[in-house]
Amino acid sequence: MIIINSDKCRLHEMGEHHPERPARLDAISDQLIASGLEYSLTFLEAEPIDKQLLSLAHKSNYIDSLFSLSPKQGYAQVDPDTSMNKHSLEAALIAAGAGIQGIDLLMTDKERKVFCAVRPPGHHAEADRAMGFCFFNNIALAAKYALEKYSLNRVAILDFDVHHGNGTENIVSGDHRVLFCSIFQHPFYPYTSLDNTSSNVINVPLSAGAKGMEFREKIWEHWFPSLEAFQPELVLVSAGFDGHLEDEMAQWCLVEDDYFWVSQKIRDLAEKHCSGRVLSMLEGGYALSALGRSVVAHLKGLLPG
Numbered sequence: 001m002i003i004i005n006s007d008k009c010r011l012h013e014m015g016e017h018h019p020e021r022p023a024r025l026d027a028i029s030d031q032l033i034a035s036g037l038e039y040s041l042t043f044l045e046a047e048p049i050d051k052q053l054l055s056l057a058h059k060s061n062y063i064d065s066l067f068s069l070s071p072k073q074g075y076a077q078v079d080p081d082t083s084m085n086k087h088s089l090e091a092a093l094i095a096a097g098a099g100i101q102g103i104d105l106l107m108t109d110k111e112r113k114v115f116c117a118v119r120p121p122g123h124h125a126e127a128d129r130a131m132g133f134c135f136f137n138n139i140a141l142a143a144k145y146a147l148e149k150y151s152l153n154r155v156a157i158l159d160f161d162v163h164h165g166n167g168t169e170n171i172v173s174g175d176h177r178v179l180f181c182s183i184f185q186h187p188f189y190p191y192t193s194l195d196n197t198s199s200n201v202i203n204v205p206l207s208a209g210a211k212g213m214e215f216r217e218k219i220w221e222h223w224f225p226s227l228e229a230f231q232p233e234l235v236l237v238s239a240g241f242d243g244h245l246e247d248e249m250a251q252w253c254l255v256e257d258d259y260f261w262v263s264q265k266i267r268d269l270a271e272k273h274c275s276g277r278v279l280s281m282l283e284g285g286y287a288l289s290a291l292g293r294s295v296v297a298h299l300k301g302l303l304p305g
């Protein structure tokens, strides 16, 4: 398994008390070492995405506006929760670029599993706006790139972050080459309407207080029959860990073993339909220790059994 990351993703920060902070990546590194998993992983430096590729998922006026907003000093606010420092644009380009590199590794048969330990996250970013700590939609860009560059017809995106991936839905809804499956706390931020009736979007709302058993049952019942019928040629994961019991960003009660479970199911799906090819990208997860431990559980679940 390959881990794609970059120290430059640590330079993006949005103020001292902002939960989406550089220490998140350190917490993941620390737990990879503590778990002993680090020795079975290969680390690769993430490269920035080509600016032209951003238009696979984003409107050109939005892309240009982010480039022009990038501040030389201080912060530029782009959304009530989201701001840029002088390193943010580069970090966002690197986070998106990691996904592109990952797709190339998977589609040229060099690797079977890739995890991008990058920030800023992406799944709230819509075609024409930044939102909820996200600038570019890393996972949607990876999906669109895989479809175009490698002429794929069926790419699945699975999103188990506690928040709905409204940006991913905004970008892929109606593109029937993509099946987007999401499970999220509801009602809750980002307060997406559940009215999307596009058959390539499977939204599974789950109430505050939900425990692992409900999370597993809903996923098994609502995601997997459609995924089996879809027969994905590639599986992408928006891996957010803010549904953990210890994470105060939301009110689910998941533990590491729930992330291990869903990751094993994703691995089995990919082994059955697409030679095991999985690209997973970090989204949320703000309780540092729980985040690190949950990423370890996720990677262990993705590894061959």
Ligand SMILES: [Zn+2]
Pocket (backbone or CB within 6 Å): 161, 162, 163, 240, 242, 283, 284, 285
């Ligand atoms: Zn989240």
